[in-house]
Amino acid sequence: MSDAAEVLISHCRQAGQRITAPRRIIADVVAKADDHPDVPEIYRRVAAIDPSISLSTVYRTVKVFAATGLVERHSFAGGRVQIEPTSQAHHDHLIDIESGAVVEFRSDEIERLQALVARELGFELTAHRLVLYGRPLARKARRARKP
């Protein structure tokens, strides 16, 4: 069992939740996901380990994990709920519209402004989703790498 998974289950225990075999397995799968799987996808991975675990249980367990604050449930594309361990460092994405490549980035400045804007609108910012779409600049115009 991974380190992150142990954190998940120990927090669940602290929250008064019972630690069951399905929950251990689901914690493990969620903790080691570096993508943003939706629940059916998590279920597939879980079922590969223990096929007796039901889809309902995955839904319920993910909800429990989210309640502890250690997992985030986003509703990004096409209506699915996508899961992400809260532990990893936040980042946004830039999509190369020519190749479809995904570039990860982080801008503290933008993050700060987002919180500011939210507060001005009367909200506490809890999450955000920022995707930039761009066309690669001609090589000469790009910032040069270190020589």
Next chain:
Amino acid sequence: MSDAAEVLISHCRQAGQRITAPRRIIADVVAKADDHPDVPEIYRRVAAIDPSISLSTVYRTVKVFAATGLVERHSFAGGRVQIEPTSQAHHDHLIDIESGAVVEFRSDEIERLQALVARELGFELTAHRLVLYGRPLARKARRARKP
């Protein structure tokens, strides 16, 4: 028929689409929507005008409108597709995670930084999508109105 609705149907015609009675009505409903209705909601409004129009047709027509670029299909809350006429000036969205309400905002500062970040990554920014998720602040904590 509203002005904006006429723009919608004329663009459809230009795109080689046939102009039908259902499409006129749906265009009218979509054009005058100042909120961000999902398709079932649009269907309700359409059915109030002509109950013989089917839900399928609303889904299909909204898709056609989106293809012409005159309507945007967002996927904000819980998997629903929400609709908005493209005509209005650019803005981003903040979702009230408690009520699902959509608040529109615009931050030139954030826009500027996005372009900057993209350029630093070697891209020319062509589009972006920013959605903030927030919880309403308690009234006392909110920025006070002018006295």
Next chain:
DNA sequence: ATGCATTTGCGAACCATTCTCATTAATAAG
């Protein structure tokens, strides 16, 4: 007006998600 491809309406199908409920199992107490 006529022919034909596009649209429509209807219901079935799909997919993610939630719910119900009888059964199983984790935890606390003895």
Next chain:
DNA sequence: CTTATTAATGAGAATGGTTCGCAAATGCAT
């Protein structure tokens, strides 16, 4: 360790948004 209590599970049905398939209706060019 055993038992009682009560939460968690599995299976499948229910729900709600969205899409599909097909026969019938309709827009549009001629």
